[in-house]
Amino acid sequence: LSLTLQSAVTKEWLTKKDKEYKAAQIMFHPNVEKFTWKLVALLNNYFPTFTFRCFIPSFSKLSSKEVMLQIDKESIEAVRRMNNHYRSGHGFLIDLVQINQLSSTTLQAVICPTFIMHSKNEGAVPLEHAYFAHSKIEKAELCLLDSWGHLIWLGDKASGVNKKVVSFLHRN
Structure with missing residues (x-):
């Protein structure tokens, strides 16, 4: 048994004071999220590179x-392809509430070997989350990546990321 955390939120993240939190409450409300994802898919299908570029500031510091x-x-x-299949229902709003209820005690209860992977250029989840999880999980191994940002499994560093995950899984 082992655990991998990739670009993971591990402590308080977005709160009711944050503009991203407020926007998410509207865009991902269960009555609206279907249209949000359809709009993203539509734009993404016709203008994939443009749409990707629009998301870069949310995903990377670069x-x-x-x-x-x-x-x-x-x-x-x-x-x-990924954006064509997204639907969040109540899920994303539940995530916003529950993640801020995560405590040090929860992370300290993780007893299996844990591989924490986080990009140094992450734009969505601050790097402090990786350091925090590493400090609380006893059997944690921290792997900081020089990848472009949040979606660490994409881009020219993806094969290296995959090799590191496979290596960890083989060791554990």
């Missing part, structure tokens, strides 16, 4: 130009 140097057409196509 400039759009720097990110696009690390992203290939296959990665943009993977995002396009």
Whole structure:
């Protein structure tokens, strides 16, 4: 038994004071989220590179130009396919509430080997979350990546990320 945390939220994240939290309450409300995802899919199907570029500031601290140097057409196509299947129902709003109820005690209760992977250029989940989980989970191994941002399984560093995960799983 083992656990991997990839770009994971591990402590208080978005709160009611944050503009992202407020926007998510509207965009991902169960009565609206279906239309939100359909709009994203529509834009993404017609303009995949443009849509990907629009999301870069949410996913990476790097400039759009720097990110696009690390992203290939296959990665943009993977995002396009992924966005065509998204539906969150009540899920994302539940996540916003529950993640802020996560405590140090919860993380300290994790007793299995844990592999924490986080990009140094992460734009969605601050790097402090990886350090926090590493400090609370006894058998945790921290792997900081030089990948472009949040979606660490995409881009020119993806094969290296996959090898690190497989190596961890083989060891544990």
